[in-house]
Amino acid sequence: MTDLLPRIAVLCSAPETPQGIGVSLFSSVEALLVEPAFDVLLLDLPSADAGQALRGLRRAEAYYYSLIYTTQELDSW
Numbered sequence: 190m191t192d193l194l195p196r197i198a199v200l201c202s203a204p205e206t207p208q209g210i211g212v213s214l215f216s217s218v219e220a221l222l223v224e225p226a227f228d229v230l231l232l233d234l235p236s237a238d239a240g241q242a243l244r245g246l247r248r249a250e251a252y253y254y255s256l257i258y259t260t261q262e263l264d265s266w
Contacts, residue, residue: 226251
């Protein structure tokens, strides 16, 4: 049954937050990119950090065209 669940990653500044089933927490883009590409990616970062993380993720082939969601207000990028 767990094979049918999407793989979800959250990039956040406080990765010690408890994670749910199928949710992986990361504190840096570099740590996230070591793993195989996730189905859903959430950026739970302040706007300047989220913009910088988004630019880094878009340089990675696995995330060129992926939907990347943010949980906070983004900067202009």
